[in-house]
Amino acid sequence: MTNFLITGGAGFIGHHLAKYLLGMDEKVTIYDSFSDYYSPYLKWRNARDVEDLGGTIVEGNILSKKQLVKAIHKNKIETVIHLAAQPGVRYSTENPEMALRINVEGTSNVLSVSRENDVRKAVITSSSSVFGATQYMPMDEEHSTEPISFYGVSKLTSEKLVTVCNHLYPEFDTTILRPFTVVGARQRPDMAINIFISRVLNRETINIFGNGNQTRDWTHVGNIVQAFHLAATMPKAKHQIFNVGAGTRISVNEVLAIVAEVTDIEPILEYSEMNKADVKDTFADIGKAKRLLGYHPKKTIYDAVEDFTQYWEDVNYGKLLASEKLIEREFSSAEIFSP
Numbered sequence: 257m258t259n260f261l262i263t264g265g266a267g268f269i270g271h272h273l274a275k276y277l278l279g280m281d282e283k284v285t286i287y288d289s290f291s292d293y294y295s296p297y298l299k300w301r302n303a304r305d306v307e308d309l310g311g312t313i314v315e316g317n318i319l320s321k322k323q324l325v326k327a328i329h330k331n332k333i334e335t336v337i338h339l340a341a342q343p344g345v346r347y348s349t350e351n352p353e354m355a356l357r358i359n360v361e362g363t364s365n366v367l368s369v370s371r372e373n374d375v376r377k378a379v380i381t382s383s384s385s386v387f388g389a390t391q392y393m394p395m396d397e398e399h400s401t402e403p404i405s406f407y408g409v410s411k412l413t414s415e416k417l418v419t420v421c422n423h424l425y426p427e428f429d430t431t432i433l434r435p436f437t438v439v440g441a442r443q444r445p446d447m448a449i450n451i452f453i454s455r456v457l458n459r460e461t462i463n464i465f466g467n468g469n470q471t472r473d474w475t476h477v478g479n480i481v482q483a484f485h486l487a488a489t490m491p492k493a494k495h496q497i498f499n500v501g502a503g504t505r506i507s508v509n510e511v512l513a514i515v516a517e518v519t520d521i522e523p524i525l526e527y528s529e530m531n532k533a534d535v536k537d538t539f540a541d542i543g544k545a546k547r548l549l550g551y552h553p554k555k556t557i558y559d560a561v562e563d564f565t566q567y568w569e570d571v572n573y574g575k576l577l578a579s580e581k582l583i584e585r586e587f588s589s590a591e592i593f594s595p
């Protein structure tokens with residue numbers, strides 16, 4: 257049994273990963289600031305589910321080394337999986353300083369605190385946004401990295417911090433994962449599948465940036481959590497970078513057709529100009545992850561659309577958001593650090 261700390265563990269990917277690791281009899285502490293980029297209530301809800309399965313919640317900020325050290329010591333952490341971030345490609349256009357501070361300074365803190373406090377392994381989350389304009393497809397790990405968003409720059413810079421760390425401290429075991437568009441239940445409210453399904457179920461118009469022919473490697477979160485577990489445990493992962501996608505490329509229009517089929521509602525669409533910070537296509541070459549990690553994604557975008565629709569209906573998502581201010585944070589074992 258390994259003691260894991262998941263930064264950003266109350267978020268979309270983080271809480272799925274926490275549940276997956278707990279299901280494998282690992283010990284899990286989630287470390288999250290419950291930032292208000294989107295509803296903290298949704299994050300507390302995720303965290304409460306992790307706690308119900310035996311995980312520990314720590315409210316802490318990756319910008320505070322002191323809080324990180326305390327969480328690592330108190331929970332005897334052996335492996336850190338770093339997911340906490342300021343996400344959002346478009347948000348980073350308006351708020352570059354947020355992306356840079358949290359994703360660069362925060363990652364630097366996570367790396368140095370982990371290394372200096374006997375953590376054996378750190379898995380750092382980058383993004384397919386580091387690539388920028390597509391030079392060829394599918395994109396392998398050697399594809400040029402010329403980000404076209406501040407978010408992409410922040411993730412590429414965090415990768416460089418890991419590279420320097422590997423050079424200076426070769427004994428410290430790190431791995432970088434670059435997830436491609438992650439989809440599934442509880443996806444962030446700023447992401448396409450969440451927006452498409454929520455709007456369709458509310459009979460609202462969906463605004464599509466571009467003509468809908470742009471493609472993504474939509475990756476079910478169930479595949480991604482496996483990749484994180486493999487990256488954290490396979491010796492061959494040491495000091496490596498992996499692209500983690502589904503290894504398929506599906507257009508926005510094709511996804512909208514899946515949404516229509518699953519919900520049995522025809523979407524109302526409106527098209528506008530493509531956002532300059534968005535890349536046209538992404539398509540992961542996952543050969544390296546298959547070879548070195550034994551990563552074999554099985555779940556599809558269709559599964560993700562079904563899962564999100566089911567989740568939306570189960571929790572009555574629209575009403576839940578409207579009533580979020582009324583919900584108190586209640587955690588029996590939560591540790592609340594002062595800011």
Ligand SMILES: NC(=O)c1ccc[n+]([C@@H]2O[C@H](COP(=O)([O-])OP(=O)(O)OC[C@H]3O[C@@H](n4cnc5c(N)ncnc54)[C@H](O)[C@@H]3O)[C@@H](O)[C@H]2O)c1
Nearest residue numbers: 264266267268269289290291317318339340341383437438
């Ligand atoms: N979702 C995707 O498609 C995708 C794709 C590529 C990479 N990623 C990366 O995966 C990671 C998780 O993404 P997600 O979609 O689950 O996002 P998310 O916003 O749901 O999760 C991120 C979590 O980090 C927490 N956080 C933010 N700032 C923090 C801080 N200063 N200290 C501590 N916690 C903080 C947030 O409260 C949130 O719970 C991020 O690093 C993101 O950049 C996501």
